[in-house]
Amino acid sequence: MKALIVYDSVYGNTEKIARAIAGAITPSDGVKVLRAGEANPLELAPIDLLIVGSPTHGGRPTPAIQEFLSRIPANALKNVGVTSFDTRFQAKDKGVGIRILVGVIGYAAGRIANTLKGKGGYLAAPPEGFIVEGNEGPLKQGELERAAGWAKGILESKK
Numbered sequence: 643m644k645a646l647i648v649y650d651s652v653y654g655n656t657e658k659i660a661r662a663i664a665g666a667i668t669p670s671d672g673v674k675v676l677r678a679g680e681a682n683p684l685e686l687a688p689i690d691l692l693i694v695g696s697p698t699h700g701g702r703p704t705p706a707i708q709e710f711l712s713r714i715p716a717n718a719l720k721n722v723g724v725t726s727f728d729t730r731f732q733a734k735d736k737g738v739g740i741r742i743l744v745g746v747i748g749y750a751a752g753r754i755a756n757t758l759k760g761k762g763g764y765l766a767a768p769p770e771g772f773i774v775e776g777n778e779g780p781l782k783q784g785e786l787e788r789a790a791g792w793a794k795g796i797l798e799s800k801k
């Protein structure tokens with residue numbers, strides 16, 4: 643299976659999740675991990691699975707991920723399984739104002755998945771969020787393992 647994982651990361655946490663996901667996909671020779679600026683949205687084929695991950699910034703993916711997504715041609719993801727992930731802070735640790743705000747603006751992963759589906763992809767797994775402590779991390783304990791398990795679940799469902 644050919645899988646491509648495209649990510650952006652400011653402080654390194656989303657990159658760690660992307661690499662944990664890649665490490666869980668077997669056989670590993672068909673798996674590529676690229677930062678958004680390195681991935682050519684015009685040359686995605688042939689891939690079976692595209693996973694796009696971003697930090698959540700103001701409820702949205704970063705500009706680099708938004709640009710990557712916007713440059714994928716219409717219908718380029720036909721017959722490609724797609725899904726997405728983001729990193730985010732844990733809303734329950736925040737004050738009520740932030741919790742309400744986050745409830746309204748949402749997270750990056752759902753938006754990414756909708757765009758990927760809009761480019762013709764079929765959803766291989768529901769989008770997922772992974773928790774960072776503070777803006778710069780570290781990742782909450784156990785999140786790398788959860789990311790690997792999430793990736794293995796995608797492979798199972800594609801069999």
Ligand SMILES: Cc1cc2nc3c(=O)[nH]c(=O)nc-3n(C[C@H](O)[C@H](O)[C@H](O)COP(=O)(O)O)c2cc1C
Nearest residue numbers: 651652653654655656697699700701729730731777
């Ligand atoms: C400008 C900025 C805006 C952010 N907005 C949100 C947000 O709306 N919701 C959220 O859950 N986390 C938010 N965060 C926390 C980020 O999700 C966190 O910095 C990110 O997951 C770290 O990933 P990285 O290490 O890959 O950059 C924000 C962080 C920054 C710097």
